[in-house]
Structures are given as C-alpha cells and as structure tokens.
Amino acid sequence: MLDYKLYYWDLPFRGNFIQLFLEEVEAKYERHDATDIYPERSLKIKNPGMAPPYLYECKSKTYFAQMPAILMHLGREYDYLPKRADTHTIALKTILDCNDVLMEITNFNGMVMWEKGSWEEFRYGRLPDWMKIFEKTGLEHGLKSDQGFLLGATPSVADIATAALFGTLVHSFPELQTDLQENAPHIATLCQRVEARPHIRPFLERQRQQHGKGYCGGQIERSLRKMIE
Ligand SMILES: N[C@@H](CCC(=O)N[C@@H](CS)C(=O)NCC(=O)O)C(=O)O
Structure with a gap:
C-alpha cells in the first residue's frame, strides 16, 4: 500500500528535502508532477498551500504544504526528531x-x-x-x-x-x-x-x-x- 504522494517537479531543489527523507525511511511513495495541484488546485485541496512541495499522506488522507512542516511531520512519524x-x-x-x-x-x-x-x-x-x-x-x-x-x-x-x-x-x-x-x-x-x-x-x-x-x-x-x- 502506498504511504505518500509527493507533488513536485522533476528537480531536486525543494523536493529533495522530502524525497531524501522518504528514501531514507523506505516509505512507499510516488512522485507526481507539481502541476497536478499547482496552481489550479492549490486552493481546492484540504489544508491548502501556496506552492509545491505538497505531500499527500494516504493513511490520514491529508495534504501537507510548506517544506519545513512536511519534514517535521515525517520526522515525527518515523522517529527522526531529537528527544530533548x-x-x-x-x-x-x-x-x-x-x-x-x-x-x-x-x-x-x-x-x-x-x-x-x-x-x-x-x-x-x-x-x-x-x-x-x-x-x-x-x-x-x-x-x-x-x-x-x-x-x-x-x-x-x-x-x-x-x-x-x-x-x-x-x-x-x-x-x-x-x-x-x-x-x-x-x-x-x-x-x-x-x-x-x-x-x-x-x-x-x-x-x-x-x-x-x-x-x-x-x-x-x-x-x-x-x-x-
Ligand atoms: N515556503 C514554501 C515555499 C514554496 C515555494 O516557494 N515553492 C516554489 C518551488 S520550490 C514555487 O513553486 N514557487 C511558486 C509560487 O510561490 O507561486 C515551502 O517551504 O514549501
């Protein structure tokens, strides 16, 4: 079963922050082109965000935008956050x-x-x-x-x-x-x-x-x- 869908262009820039993490923890994910959401659907998704990357989490059926928020969410999910x-x-x-x-x-x-x-x-x-x-x-x-x-x-x-x-x-x-x-x-x-x-x-x-x-x-x-x- 799929864990995540990442919406970003085929370029490393902000996308690799998420993609390196998903690879590190061996999450099952698909990368979709950013244009599947941005710009037309940006305001229509649940938890709208202004610009890619967007991460769709299958288990919670939730979209997350803002790269730092996405990474902090994944960090918590996979225990990659400092304890203190x-x-x-x-x-x-x-x-x-x-x-x-x-x-x-x-x-x-x-x-x-x-x-x-x-x-x-x-x-x-x-x-x-x-x-x-x-x-x-x-x-x-x-x-x-x-x-x-x-x-x-x-x-x-x-x-x-x-x-x-x-x-x-x-x-x-x-x-x-x-x-x-x-x-x-x-x-x-x-x-x-x-x-x-x-x-x-x-x-x-x-x-x-x-x-x-x-x-x-x-x-x-x-x-x-x-x-x-
Ligand atoms: N603060 C946002 C910035 C998002 C952002 O600027 N995305 C760029 C691509 S890396 C973009 O598509 N910008 C177009 C726009 O802002 O409309 C984040 O960290 O995710």
Whole structure:
C-alpha cells in the first residue's frame, strides 16, 4: 500500500528535502508532477498551500504544504526528531535556515536575476556565513569529520535537510565545493556521509544520471550558472 504522494517537479531543489527523507525511511511513495495541484488546485485541496512541495499522506488522507512542516511531520512519524525539547527546536530552526538559504540563493524565487555585484556580495558574504552557522551547530553537538550527526549521535531530519541543501548545491554547482570545504569542512563530509546512506545513495545515483546537475530550473538557474560557471 502506498504511504505518500509527493507533488513536485522533476528537480531536486525543494523536493529533495522530502524525497531524501522518504528514501531514507523506505516509505512507499510516488512522485507526481507539481502541476497536478499547482496552481489550479492549490486552493481546492484540504489544508491548502501556496506552492509545491505538497505531500499527500494516504493513511490520514491529508495534504501537507510548506517544506519545513512536511519534514517535521515525517520526522515525527518515523522517529527522526531529537528527544530533548531544545534540540528539537534546533532541528526546526535548521530546516528553516535551509529554506532561507534556498530563498536567498534563488534571489527570492527568481524575483530578480543575479548580477555580478549582488552575486559576489552573496557568495562571499552571506553564503559563507550560512555555511559557518551549520558548521558551528554541528561542532556544538559533537560532529566529527568521519562520525556523528548535526545534532548528536543519531541521524535526524536536520541531517537530511542539511544534505538536501548543501549536498545538492555542490553537486549542481561543483565550483561551490571549495566554498563549503573552507567554511564548513565538517558539513561537507556530513553531506557525503548522508548521501552515501544505503537507501539514499541509489536514489541520488538514479536522479543524477537522469537529470545531471539540474538544480531549481528556469531563468534563475540560468542566471546562477552564468554567475558561477
Ligand atoms: N515556503 C514554501 C515555499 C514554496 C515555494 O516557494 N515553492 C516554489 C518551488 S520550490 C514555487 O513553486 N514557487 C511558486 C509560487 O510561490 O507561486 C515551502 O517551504 O514549501
């Protein structure tokens, strides 16, 4: 029996946050194109949401929107949330940080295309600061280069989100690998370890074989590539 239906485009960007998690826990799910809901049906579903990703949970017959809410829901369902209240809050904060980085790197969903000046300000200003934030969080919770996770000894939704953010970014834009290595060396190896997990690795291999370095698509991806490559 099917557990979930994920509505997103055939691109990693925000979808992989959910898809890596579903793969990790071996949930039975189908990916459907985002256009099955967005934009025409967005207001008609139960618990309407403004934009993809949408996750339909078969057992509760419920739609969930907003990537961080979806991940927190799945984290609870599959016991991938820290037990302590403060660490649980840091897990949510980490996913929200990821979503902020996605907004910033796409210049607020492609509202304005990148130009050399603004891109360099971001790449050498806020982006390294974001990377350092993740690195410091990991180190504060005992992350080592070859062991440990972002928020302690066991994997949580925060690790899936971190890998979906930075693992995807450096795969799609290998030029940024040095930036990550310099500013967040432990996060760089954490992403590699999460991407190598037994149920995640085959999924990423298939996805990357099919879609190469595709990231968020559209004009904004072209604008990003013009800046970086
Ligand atoms: N805060 C939402 C943002 C959703 C979002 O911006 N989705 C993008 C694709 S990744 C989109 O389809 N935007 C079009 C729109 O907002 O109408 C989330 O985290 O899920």
